[in-house]
Amino acid sequence: xxxxxxxxxxxxxxxxxxxxxxxxxxxxxxxxxxxxxxxxxxxxxxxxxxxxxxxxxxxxxxxxxxxxxxxxxxxxxxxxxxxxxxxxxxxxxxxxxxxxxxxxxxxxxxxxxxxxxxxxxxxxxxxxxxxxxxxxxxxxxxxxxxxxxxxxxxxxxxxxxxxxxxxxxxxxxxxxxxxxxxxxxxxxxxxxxxxxxxxxxxxxxxxxxxxxxxxxxxxxxxxxxxxxxxxxxxxxxxxxxxxxxxxxxxxxxxxxxxxxxx
Amino acid sequence: xxxxxxxxxxxxxxxxxxxxxxxxxxxxxxxxxxxxxxxxxxxxxxxxxxxxxxxxxxxxxxxxxxxxxxxxxxxxxxxxxxxxxxxxxxxxxxxxxxxxxxxxxxxxxxxxxxxxxxxxxxxxxxxxxxxxxxxxxxxxxxxxxxxxxxxxxxxxxxxxxxxxxxxxxxxxxxxxxxxxxxxxxxxxxxxxxxxxxxxxxxxxxxxxxxxxxxxxxxxxxxxxxxxxxxxxxxxxxxxxxxxxxxxxxxxxxxxxxxxxxxxxxxxxxxxxxxxxxxxxxxxxxxxxxxxxxxxxxxxxxxxxxxxxxxxxxxxxxxxxxxxxxxxxxxxxxxxxxxxxxxxxxxxxxxxxxxxxxxxxxxxxxxxxxxxxxxxxxxxxxxxxxxxxxxxxxxxxxxxxx
Ligand SMILES: Cc1ncc(COP(=O)(O)O)c(C=O)c1O
Numbered sequence: 001x002x003x004x005x006x007x008x009x010x011x012x013x014x015x016x017x018x019x020x021x022x023x024x025x026x027x028x029x030x031x032x033x034x035x036x037x038x039x040x041x042x043x044x045x046x047x048x049x050x051x052x053x054x055x056x057x058x059x060x061x062x063x064x065x066x067x068x069x070x071x072x073x074x075x076x077x078x079x080x081x082x083x084x085x086x087x088x089x090x091x092x093x094x095x096x097x098x099x100x101x102x103x104x105x106x107x108x109x110x111x112x113x114x115x116x117x118x119x120x121x122x123x124x125x126x127x128x129x130x131x132x133x134x135x136x137x138x139x140x141x142x143x144x145x146x147x148x149x150x151x152x153x154x155x156x157x158x159x160x161x162x163x164x165x166x167x168x169x170x171x172x173x174x175x176x177x178x179x180x181x182x183x184x185x186x187x188x189x190x191x192x193x194x195x196x197x198x199x200x201x202x203x204x205x206x207x208x209x210x211x212x213x214x215x216x217x218x219x220x221x222x223x224x225x226x227x228x229x230x231x232x233x234x235x236x237x238x239x240x241x242x243x244x245x246x247x248x249x250x251x252x253x254x255x256x257x258x259x260x261x262x
Numbered sequence: 263x264x265x266x267x268x269x270x271x272x273x274x275x276x277x278x279x280x281x282x283x284x285x286x287x288x289x290x291x292x293x294x295x296x297x298x299x300x301x302x303x304x305x306x307x308x309x310x311x312x313x314x315x316x317x318x319x320x321x322x323x324x325x326x327x328x329x330x331x332x333x334x335x336x337x338x339x340x341x342x343x344x345x346x347x348x349x350x351x352x353x354x355x356x357x358x359x360x361x362x363x364x365x366x367x368x369x370x371x372x373x374x375x376x377x378x379x380x381x382x383x384x385x386x387x388x389x390x391x392x393x394x395x396x397x398x399x400x401x402x403x404x405x406x407x408x409x410x411x412x413x414x415x416x417x418x419x420x421x422x423x424x425x426x427x428x429x430x431x432x433x434x435x436x437x438x439x440x441x442x443x444x445x446x447x448x449x450x451x452x453x454x455x456x457x458x459x460x461x462x463x464x465x466x467x468x469x470x471x472x473x474x475x476x477x478x479x480x481x482x483x484x485x486x487x488x489x490x491x492x493x494x495x496x497x498x499x500x501x502x503x504x505x506x507x508x509x510x511x512x513x514x515x516x517x518x519x520x521x522x523x524x525x526x527x528x529x530x531x532x533x534x535x536x537x538x539x540x541x542x543x544x545x546x547x548x549x550x551x552x553x554x555x556x557x558x559x560x561x562x563x564x565x566x567x568x569x570x571x572x573x574x575x576x577x578x579x580x581x582x583x584x585x586x587x588x589x590x591x592x593x594x595x596x597x598x599x600x601x602x603x604x605x606x607x608x609x610x611x612x613x614x615x616x617x618x619x620x621x622x623x624x625x626x627x628x629x630x631x632x633x634x635x636x637x638x639x640x641x642x643x644x645x646x647x648x649x650x651x652x653x654x655x656x657x658x659x660x661x662x663x
Contacts, residue, residue, distance in 0.1 A: 052562065070562060104561060174287065
């Protein structure tokens, strides 16, 4: 059984904590340390950001981390190297998240195969909706890699069904219409939307975009099976005085959320 | 008038392999809503009457097809005609599209308008129609473009638009477009995104083409009236490709007509500093569509360069990618230097200051004049006027002492 399916099958009432970190931010080695810290702080699945020059679905924090990563030479080879290094010390599922062009440029089939060899478990490509993903899906299926698509508050009931059936293991629910970003106040309409998803989706789903605190995580997890937290981690690291303090901030934020969640 | 049956794009928004919808899930619903609204409006008599009324009485159509006698004499070869889009309200072809899209926005009940702009011509044309309909309007523009196209920034602000300076990445059109898309994702229900060229996710490349096709339709009639036939050659500059598609699309089936699109060669095609997407790029995905794109072996988009803000873009419309592959349209390029000297030349010869973008199309003719016969009739899409380019001219003459 795949690592992702094992994690999902064994979760019981446990809610999934899914940190997102950009490979190469603030530098290659520190980004690996950040991921290890996240795993030690209770991550159930990690999302590794593959930096792209034009991240159109991302807010300022993830844009910034991508820029820094590209500037220090983080390419797709380095991304795979990061997967290998993390995999060497941990069995936590690793999902690669990024835009389609870098994957396309390396060759969809070749890159999927290389990711699999490095120890990755799945992909989230926000600018590749189900309709455009047929070829990519075939490659992932051959390798038993997970395909994770997004649903949004604007998705019609038909599209929610389409995404549900295209996802192999779990679904990623975008909490609000918008880009990734810092702290959001979730409203009762977010609750209603997630509640609706918990009824209409056949698969587990994690909620992401704008999760910044234990309170927001707990709120989303009333209906979702887990939360994704990204921009808030980058922001926590950025605000710290130095690297050591930065790692500590990330560890504390994730541990606090982990403790607050069932 | 018989509506021409269009074979591309297909229902998935594909021009051959190009196009599609490479966008975040949040946006899909808005694209479907727009597709539906447009499908209805394009056949709706009332919508078409309203659009035509705006095109005649607000935009100032039809625009003249003008015989450029002194430019023709100077070239000593083919006969050159200018399709005078510079004479439209706001001074470029861009308004043909913004008038159409804002009428769609109004029909769809949208309350807020956003747009990206490079040269500022699309931003100006958007700010203009937004003012006319009393809708709040935000224009995203790269910080570098705000500097080199300053006159347009002041006009947009005068018209009541908020101009947001985009400082990320290349600080030009590419990043202005990314920023506009981020705004759209965030305000998707209330906001209509007026895209300025035949780029972006389906249905934009189709909608913008259809609204710009008025250029070519008029040209065809005017050629018939002037000499009773078709032109031999048509030339247009290609940034995203909207003025080029607009003037070409009605002639695609007339295979005797040579169609030439001119991209920006910047410092030269081998310099690495250019915006010649079709000549030097390869198929990839940016801003919602699969099309030719300039990117490195790792898939990262390479910062383009052109003296002209409107051509300074690493992508191109998906229909151009198809026309490039099929060979129906030939693509060439002109350098910064060639465009700049042609800008000055045409100003002096014709008393018409062409936009720096347009000057690339004109520069192609200067360079290749000997390849044509004296009897050839060539129509150039004079996509816009060049008063917006005075800061560039000033800077260049300062640099050359
Ligand atoms: C006068 C003029 N011509 C051409 C262009 C290039 O756009 P397109 O290729 O879509 O016509 C611009 C864009 O700003 C422009 O202002």
